[in-house]
Amino acid sequence: MASANSLWAGFRAAIGGGFLVASALGSTAAAKTFDIPTGAPRSPLFGALPWTQPMLTFEEFGTQAVPTTSCATCAPLPPVRSCTSGPDGAALDTFLRQQLWPAPTVAANTTRRSYWHTSVGSCVRPLATSAIEGRPPGEWFSHQRWSEFRPAVYFQSAQAGARVNNGLRDGWQRHGYANGEFAPGGLYYAGGTTRGINVRFHPRFPVQQENSVWTFDGTMPPKLLMARVGEPILFRHFNALPISAAANNGFGAHTISTHEHNGHNPAESDGFTAAFFFPGQFYDYHWPMQLSGRDTINTSASDPRAGFPNGAGGVTRIRGDWRETMSTHWFHDHMLDFTAQNVYKGNAAMMNYYSAIDRGREGFQCNYTDAANANLCFPSGTSLDWGNRDYDVNLLIADKAWNTSGQLFFNIFNTDGFLGDQVLVNWTWRPYFNVRARRYRFRILNGAVSRYFQLAIVTAGGSRVPFHMVANDGNIMEHAVRFPNAESQSLPVQGIAERYDIVVDFSRYAPGTRLYLVNLLEHDDGRGPKASIPLADVMSGRYTGDPAVGRIMEFRVNVNTGVDRSMNPAAYEVGGRVMVPMPEVSEAEIAGARHRTFDFGRREGTDENPWTIRTDGGEAFNMDPHRVSAAPTTNRWEIWHLNSGDGWSHPVHIHFEEGRILSRSNLGAAQPVPSWEAGARKDVYRIGGGPDEGTDVTLLIRFREFLGTFMEHCHNTQHEDHAMLLRWDNRSPGQTVAIPTPIADWQGVYYEPSLDLPTAN
């Protein structure tokens, strides 16, 4: 009890006074204030030492063919154990093992009651009506172009409280624990199962309680969807979280809305912030996986670069612009007011797109042997026709904090931004990761709430390990960019939700060598990054400020027994081969584009006023899901100006299509667009004037194929929730009716009228 009291004393002092946390902890460090974790004492380490546990690698969801038969024996979602906890884990696994049932429907399935209507009746209130699916009913949120893009495959998962993994998905891994490095004897075999893995960041730390962490399935490792471009997917997302709103161990909402960032998905499946669903329901997300420009470009599906691996060495060609092919995505919660808390709590999965050009199979019809070949042959593996992950590794990087009991902690009151003091990689604390002495691709996602990273890979002696960046925000660039370079020694600053794919060649290092992934970017609060710390100061231990600056992961180089057949990114630098050229756009099209301006900041520019976005010089607003701030007409070029003026950093995310950065400026002065953005399609645009960013960005974008209600927001999710978030609708030419606004409830979803701003146009 004494320790709990002193915890609260320190905690109160930290929050109440904005004190030096360092001095509260008795340290002599720091002339500067580092209130990290934000408003809480440092996270205890329970005697754990770095580099003593292997990194968790992502576990594949595994897609299956959509069943064509009905299911007479399928059981319903298992019941809750109480108002404050979800179903029994084993029962949930049995349920998730069943085939998809009931069959998906075009409009929301409201013919059946919520699985948990009786429990909701006793825990909350008796329900006169309810629906098994939480998608808003009727025409407005029906799946667009359903018969055209009828899902071929599906997967299902339940958002659920933390529990031990029972190996549910062992049989659904593409590698089958039988191929390449995942076979017995391979680097990543790991016993051939995920059974027995707990939700725990290090073996020395306590296991997370059921309501401290909520993940897909409720289990670790974090989950990965392996999808093929052009193969429509249905994701049935069950909400198996507690019915009681109080059962959250201090943060997180039990209502959720899932956004596939930055899929070219119809609005009803985009995770609109007000289209959330309740415990005891599912939501069918329909992800058509089409290339942008499908309706206007390559309409004969004749381009061999537009397509997906057919599983037998061929490519199934599809319509659309191959230059719009996407590669590294993630999906996460988008619940109004609670996105930060829910994503932090575990509602985040990654998603790799496989395609003709990015097949996940090296050495096979490679572009580097013949420019007419589509397959870029990034490091991956050779066992499977597509989706080899032997040398293609997803890294989810996020800062966290936990309380004295080791349970995950979040400060819900600090809306400037929340920082953790410990950086986890794939939810593991300072892990090691065995690699072969060959090229690897890492798909790095910044999955933080408010923290930006700047990463470098270094030797134990502190020398930089060179690498190439090949994709920005999940989109393969025109040219690979080598680091270090004249513009940047380290990987550039990576804002929240940005993805950087890099290729590292470990063959330069002898087996036995240890290398480190290091974060160099200092925050002293959640408003934005402050400075890049010199590598030498970090490695020498001279730097003692932000506790999240430093080494976060160790690579252990092992002998390479195979042959590296992956592309050499140096051959794709500027002046060399091209990976994916930018889609062309004419000067006339740029000149004719519709301009819109979005100012991200606080009303009247003062700290005392709420977060807002101002559209086209109009009123500065925070979020009202009824309000349509912009309504572009589909398939027309637009130029969006994203401005900031408050000196705080905002990683702005625009849903649905990628844009290209036309210019950057800082307080009115033009800045060069760096090489890693010049040939890149982006979906997150950093503004605010921090390191590696100006105050303002101008970008070119257009919205195609699907209509409806989308969003644009600051991806510092504490800013988003409170409330730098706006709604824009993609409309047909001449469309005059705004899609109504869904109002979700246990009893079903209602609609209210939407309100077009003068700027909607």
Add this chain to the structure above:
Amino acid sequence: MASRLILSVLMAGVLALPGCARPAAAPTPAGAVQENPWGRNYFPNVVLQDQDGRELRFYDDVIAGKVVSINFVYTNCTDICPLDTAQLLRVQGILGDRVGRDVHMYSISLNPERDTPEQLRRFMRTYNVGPGWTFLTGNAEDVQLLQRRLGLRAVDENNLRQHDTSFIVGNEATGQWIKRSAFESPQLLADLLGRQLLNFSPDAAPGRQSYSAAGEVTDRSRGYYLYRTRCQSCHTYGEGDRLGPDLADITKSRPHAWLSRWIREPDRMLAEGDPTATALMARYRNLAMPNLGLRESEVQEVIDYLRRRDEEAAR
């Protein structure tokens, strides 16, 4: 099962027990719920005074077990606070007699020296504040501590115009707290307080109706938007007086130059002793028209909007 039901009802905040500490919780299902970190150990239990001079402890009497809205005001504020208060009045109007029962509204003074209980009572009478909405005053340091604990930037008495205008809404029983703004639609705030923070336990349908009743969605002019977000807190068009006069035919009954200046800088006109302005203030409970900080062009847009309505009505 019975005890579980009671627990869940408490957790959902349906039972609010004014003025009482929370009763001992029923046994918790094994391993499911930790202690709420945003409870007694987090919020200071400082003593405040309400408008009737009663002493209330912040944690025990003000928030424990309740759904609350909390904002910070001072009664001689002339710029933004009147709009805050007017907006909250509309929230109270939408929630009706649920305020004081399901939802508790609090405004805490940032200027405790000036804002005595008597002054608070006067302020509440001016605005015609209904029951269930309590005004509080207290020791300045305590109030600053409360602001910080609620995630707001604390201001001192000498710098009141810089105060944080956010509303904090929360349910102490569930530990859910959200920061919102005075500029939002009162319907949204009412829905958040009266439904979402209660684990969506009341039916959404009534809220749906009142939102649709809130307005035309066809007028996309800026003037309408300004009217809706700036004027409607205190005025109606053709539905009688609210805090301020009914604006129907206002563009006919007042000279344009006077009206334009009155919307732009009412505080200066009052200070200069403009006779019409002074008479208006006397007629409307001595409640001064606030300076809304509108630009010249915005004032014109509001007047254009009102004139259009006056012309339509005359047809």
